[in-house]
Amino acid sequence: MKTRLLTALLFCASTLLAQKSDTLQITSENINTKVLREGTNRYLVYFKMKKDSVRTQTQFWTRTIKRTDYNGKPAIEITQEWEDKDSIMHIVKSISDATTMQPLYHKTWWNVQTSRTSTTKSINSTIVDFLSKTVDHNGKILSNADTAIQSKRIWDGYKSSLDKYYLNWHLDLETFPLLPYRKGATFVVPFYDPGTASNFQKVAYTVTGSAELIGYDDKKIDCWLLVHESKGNKEVFWISKKTKEVLKLEQEIGGRAYRYKIRLGFSN
Template identity: 30%
Template sequence: MKKILSLAVSLFLAGQALAETDTIRVANQQLQTRYLKPVSRQYLVYRQRTPGSSKKQLSVWERNVDVKNNQVQISQKWFGADTITRQLFSVCDSKDLRPVYHYVKNFRNEVEAYTFNGRQTIGTDSVSKNLKKDFRNEWKEPAFNWELDMETFALLPLKKDKKFVIPFYHPGSSTGPAYYLYEVAGEEKIRIGNEKLHDCWLLKINYSDENYATFWIDKKEKEVLKMEEFFNGWYRYKIKLPAVDLGSQKKV
């Protein structure tokens, strides 16, 4: 009887744990895309050996979101040392964030462009000088664009102790997509510059026993405010820069 009871309890607890884990597939439309809106954000990105030590490889990332014609268009520009080091333009379906198109140009002006068609990812042959025009891959099901991870995380139905399994694919990779486990690791109030306190969910992924990343996601505004990552002995941060109202600045 005790063995049967123990087995029943174990099955119950396993069922409870399983119930708190959602697999976020493109097809099931579980992302809260109603929160998508046109917005411009900037992030300070840098690395450190230890928290508080000198900052290395500083850059600023601009991420602009536009919503129109049933699509989400996200453009990015990465600035480092007064130079645009990377430009990206991504298009997704606004109802489920299904990838449609992805374009990248690096600091050498080398171009990669991809078109997504259901389970297929192919090089876009209509884009001039596309280095990946002959690229072709097909997977079992569509996956989310990993270059848009922060926009994707902001649309998750976050709540205490929730876990999510998310299929991400880095456009152009021959080894993806793959499923990654993210979990709500807690809650915290943080301040960005002189702004008011933001009430945030903490979303965490463990890459291995030593390597991880944590994202602070504003509960109300549905946006990533901060990321802290530890990988191979280095800390990396993405910190949203405070918005500046230029219209309120006094003339000198």
């Protein structure tokens, strides 16, 4: 009996140790930027208020990856263009180090409604230059002296990222392909979303297993399932094991709404 109890305790201890050791803090040493494929990808993005309800708030996201040079060093440039039902609502240009994926430059432009009931559009633009350590919001260079709520939050968010290694959260669909996938692994990703009020944070994503998506000509696509959960939010990403691309996101928000991102196979 004692031998069995000791064996059981040792098994539990080894299991817990294995689980703990399979949590990986993401750094520049354990990402692989070589897997990024140059070219243009397009995603269909929409909401459902219930799983069986009609699709609403439909958008198309066009994302283009290009290898280039920036300030004389190899870099990866990613541009984004988001379309809603009748206009361009968001344009982004992001440049990152070609090896570490550390952000070097990030420019965003938004054209959005000021409220759900208003037809008035609000233009917002932000440029974060990580080499010169400047943040330009709507044509004004931010500093510690700024007291306007939005400007102060954007500046404080930028300061929270200083002297740290992080990845650009606005490029999550291009970041997830870089990770070293294996079943049961939890990746703790250092993220910062430049030009927003979000602070630097470390976010956990767990590889819960595998699943298949059915593509064109009934082709089965073997995928990793990458899951992130926080209060009132659950995200499940399907990442192709072959190409490492994000093919699908299903997000459950508070049990009341669902958001989807679907990688389109063909588009104009």
